[in-house]
Amino acid sequence: MTDHREVAVVRWPGQNPPVEDGLAALLAAYHLQTEAEKGESVADVDELPDRYRAEIADPRTAFAGDVVLVALLSDTVVGCLVVTSPNNGRAEIKRLWTGPESRGRGVASALLSAALTQAAELGAHTVRLSVWEWRTGAIALYERLGFAVTPSWDEREQLVCMQRPFRGVTAIR
Template identity: 70%
Template sequence: MLAAYHLQTQAEKGEAVADADRLPDRYRAEILDPRAAFADAVVLVASSRDTVVGCLVVTAPVAGRSEVKRLWTAPAFRGQGIASSLVCAALAHAADGGVSTLRLSVWQWRAGAIAMYERLGFSVTESWDERDQLVCMERAV
C-alpha cells in the first residue's frame, strides 16, 4: 500500500519513477521498514476478505494534535467509502487518546480527497509545511 501511495504521489508531482527502489530515501525507508518509520504511530488498515485495500497512519500526539498521513485506498476499491471509514476510525482513535485536534496535509490537485475531508468536518488552515501546492487542514476531535 505504501509503495503504491508513494509511486502515485511522485507521478502526480511530475516526478514519476519506475519502481519503489527509485523513490526518495525517506519514502523508500517507509516501504522497507514501516514498523520503524511509524514506530510511534498507529497504522489503520482496511481489508476485503484477505486483501488489504486501504491504509492510514495516525501520528502520536504532540501538544494535543495528531496528524493523518498516507491515506490510500487501492484504486479497484475506491468509491466504496473506505477512505471515509479510515478517517472516521482515525478520529475515534484520536478521541480515545485524548487528542484535541487532528490535522493533515493533502496535495491541492487531490480535489476528491479535499472534498471528502471537508465533508468530514476538516477545514483549511494556515500551512505548517512550506511545500508548494500542499493544503493543510484540521478538525477538532
C-alpha cells in the same frame, strides 16, 4: 455516501490475517502515484527518496509510536492510513490510500472514522492533515468530515493543510 459496513479496519501490527505485504504494497503505490502527480519521474520503488523507501521496507520502524490502520475487504488489504501520536494535543493523519480497484466502496471513509476514534483515544484535541491541492476528491471528503483549510505548517507548494478540532466522533454513513 457509500455504505462501508463491508470494510473492516484493523490496527497494525498484530492482526490476523497478516497484512504486512499488503501494507507495503499500498505504501509503495501511494508514494509512486504521489511522485508521478508531482511530475517526478520515478520508475519504481528503488528510485523513491530514502524516507519513502524506508516506510515501504520497514513500516514497523518508520511508524513506531504511530497508529497504522489497514482496511480489509474480506482478507484483502485495500487501504491504509497513519495516525501520529498527539504533539501539543494535535494528532496528524497521513498516508491515506485506497487501492484504485477498491475506490467508491467506503474504504477511505471507514479509515477516517477509525482514525478519528484513535485520535480521541490518544487524547488529541485537534486532528490535522495535509493533502496535495490536485487531490480534490480527498479534499471534498475531508471537508464533509469537518476539516477546514488552515494556514500551512509545511513549506511545500501546492500542499493544502487542514484541521478539525476534535469534538467527538461522528459515525460516517
